[in-house]
Amino acid sequence: MTDNALRELYQEVILDHSRHPRHYGALEGASHKAEGYNPLCGDRVTVYLKLGEDNRVADIKFEGKGCAISQASASMMTDMLKGRTAAEAERLMQGFLHLVKGEDASDLPEDDRERLEVMGGISEFPMRVKCATLAWHTYRNAVEEGAT
Amino acid sequence: MNAPVLNQTGKISASFDAEKARGDFEILSRTVYGKPLVYLDSGASAQKPRVVLDAMRDFAQSEYANVHRGVHFLSAAATDRYEAARRTVQKFLNAAREDEIVFTKGGTEAINLVSYSYLAPLIQPGDEIVLTVMEHHSNIVPWHFLRERQGAVLRWVDVRDDGSLDIEALDAAINAKTKLVAVTHMSNVLGTITPLKDIVARAHAKGVPVLADGCQGAVHEPVDVQALDIDFYAITGHKLYGPTGIGALYAKRAHLKAMRPFNGGGEMIREVMKDRITYADAPARFEAGTPPIIETVGLATALDYLSAFDRKAVAAHEYDLLAYAREQVKQFNWLRVIGDAPGKGAILSFEAEGMHAHDLATILDREGVAVRAGHHCAQVLMERFGVASTSRASFALYNTRADVDALIAGLSKARGILT
Numbered sequence: 001m002t003d004n005a006l007r008e009l010y011q012e013v014i015l016d017h018s019r020h021p022r023h024y025g026a027l028e029g030a031s032h033k034a035e036g037y038n039p040l041c042g043d044r045v046t047v048y049l050k051l052g053e054d055n056r057v058a059d060i061k062f063e064g065k066g067c068a069i070s071q072a073s074a075s076m077m078t079d080m081l082k083g084r085t086a087a088e089a090e091r092l093m094q095g096f097l098h099l100v101k102g103e104d105a106s107d108l109p110e111d112d113r114e115r116l117e118v119m120g121g122i123s124e125f126p127m128r129v130k131c132a133t134l135a136w137h138t139y140r141n142a143v144e145e146g147a148t
Numbered sequence: 149m150n151a152p153v154l155n156q157t158g159k160i161s162a163s164f165d166a167e168k169a170r171g172d173f174e175i176l177s178r179t180v181y182g183k184p185l186v187y188l189d190s191g192a193s194a195q196k197p198r199v200v201l202d203a204m205r206d207f208a209q210s211e212y213a214n215v216h217r218g219v220h221f222l223s224a225a226a227t228d229r230y231e232a233a234r235r236t237v238q239k240f241l242n243a244a245r246e247d248e249i250v251f252t253k254g255g256t257e258a259i260n261l262v263s264y265s266y267l268a269p270l271i272q273p274g275d276e277i278v279l280t281v282m283e284h285h286s287n288i289v290p291w292h293f294l295r296e297r298q299g300a301v302l303r304w305v306d307v308r309d310d311g312s313l314d315i316e317a318l319d320a321a322i323n324a325k326t327k328l329v330a331v332t333h334m335s336n337v338l339g340t341i342t343p344l345k346d347i348v349a350r351a352h353a354k355g356v357p358v359l360a361d362g363c364q365g366a367v368h369e370p371v372d373v374q375a376l377d378i379d380f381y382a383i384t385g386h387k388l389y390g391p392t393g394i395g396a397l398y399a400k401r402a403h404l405k406a407m408r409p410f411n412g413g414g415e416m417i418r419e420v421m422k423d424r425i426t427y428a429d430a431p432a433r434f435e436a437g438t439p440p441i442i443e444t445v446g447l448a449t450a451l452d453y454l455s456a457f458d459r460k461a462v463a464a465h466e467y468d469l470l471a472y473a474r475e476q477v478k479q480f481n482w483l484r485v486i487g488d489a490p491g492k493g494a495i496l497s498f499e500a501e502g503m504h505a506h507d508l509a510t511i512l513d514r515e516g517v518a519v520r521a522g523h524h525c526a527q528v529l530m531e532r533f534g535v536a537s538t539s540r541a542s543f544a545l546y547n548t549r550a551d552v553d554a555l556i557a558g559l560s561k562a563r564g565i566l567t
Binding site: 044131 | 504505506507510511514521522523530536537565566
């Protein structure tokens with residue numbers, strides 16, 4: 001039971017993202033940028049964006065240091081946000097926040113939900129939810145206040 | 149009697165029985181996630197023995213009232229207990245006088261009191277405060293205030309790679325501009341115990357007073373403020389097997405007399421008029437408002453509880469646990485211990501290659517093993533060792549080698565899951 005929860009949390013997809021993060025590094029010519037920091041854990045994430053029309057995410061990259069959960073979440077986020085408008089991204093983020101808190105995430109489109117479900121195990125670990133949400137909050141800060 | 153422990157170690161002093169002491173702490177018999185609790189986070193806060201909890205409840209049920217300002221029976225009884233607790237702290241630190249003990253809400257407030265009431269009025273721009281890189285934030289931030297607000301200069305003394313303090317470097321940092329040396333008695337991350345007596349002697353030779361943060365140190369070794377000749381010594385109750393919300397500052401009488409009031413309010417005045425005010429003598433001057441009376445009784449009980457043991461035997465027991473853990477982790481070539489100073493106290497901090505401290509702590513937690521992960525309120529030290537965070541196991545009198553074994557098994561398991 002306990003072990004299942006741990007295996008669920010640290011499943012291969014998550015460990016793979018944390019070891020081999022996608023879209024990692026600074027983004028040349030970013031239009032928006034924000035830094036996220038969780039002083040409790042020392043997790044750090046910097047999100048770089050190139051925003052187009054409707055704040056569509058034309059390009060996204062991140063840099064960071066921290067636990068497996070925070071880095072995997074950032075990596076998966078960059079994968080999923082690319083190409084989305086701000087409104088789509090916001091909906092995705094809300095669905096993600098519901099998912100990691102163990103709340104109803106049925107308003108997420110099915111294929112998004114399927115991809116994000118690997119992070120669902122975090123809901124069993126309330127002390128770690130902030131690790132998973134750091135990148136997403138940082139993305140939102142970048143859009144709202146991070147024009148370079 | 150204490151056979152299980154003795155059979156395994158063969159070394160524990162017969163005058164301290166950890167298994168028996170464990171029985172005093174009800175919480176240690178609980179389980180978490182269906183596993184026996186293995187509590188290795190006493191450096192953050194220690195568990196409370198039954199006698200402390202009983203004493204607080206008994207006092208609240210039979211003798212409780214506000215202190216100092218009532219003439220009625222209960223107020224007199226409560227005041228007696230409150231002042232008796234002060235004498236217990238005096239004895240615990242071997243202070244010369246009971247009025248050299250100021251009750252605070254913890255170690256943090258004790259150090260802030262020295263910063264605000266003693267040092268701030270003395271600081272001119274350019275004056276220096278000497279501190280080490282292994283201080284807890286509670287012994288850094290109050291001095292940062294004086295840097296920000298009054299132009300004080302913080303002069304940092306490095307530690308060696310093994311975490312030990314270079315006393316010559318500290319001595320060299322003290323100069324004609326130094327107004328205070330503020331140093332931990334025992335590092336909450338490295339476990340390093342500082343040579344306080346030597347530090348005080350060298351600082352005094354240059355006319356500089358010394359404050360020690362004793363929040364960890366006082367738990368693990370007896371303190372004699374007179375023998376140390378130290379100026380200020382801060383303790384906190386909750387790491388000493390007592391309640392939260394209560395701590396104390398020892399300060400030499402001469403310093404207390406010169407210190408301006410801290411918080412203003414009831415208890416700390418002599419006379420309040422519309423256009424003038426006079427203050428009570430120390431320690432009342434620094435104890436404005438209704439103090440945490442019940443917690444004070446709890447603190448005194450905790451100190452009595454600790455003092456009833458042969459403290460050298462307790463220290464030997466804790467050291468044995470550390471040495472055993474240190475030996476056991478050698479099997480992990482992916483684990484780096486941070487802090488190996490000779491004679492260090494029972495704290496084991498480490499970094500694990502490829503595993504973030506928080507992931508590690510989450511997995512250990514599910515095994516019932518409580519450790520701390522993070523920067524431990526010591527970011528300057530994290531920077532010194534080039535790490536963002538460490539995992540820390542801290543040992544108390546109620547821990548046993550079986551707890552270390554659970555930690556080691558948990559580390560192996562975490563390795564399997566995370567890599």
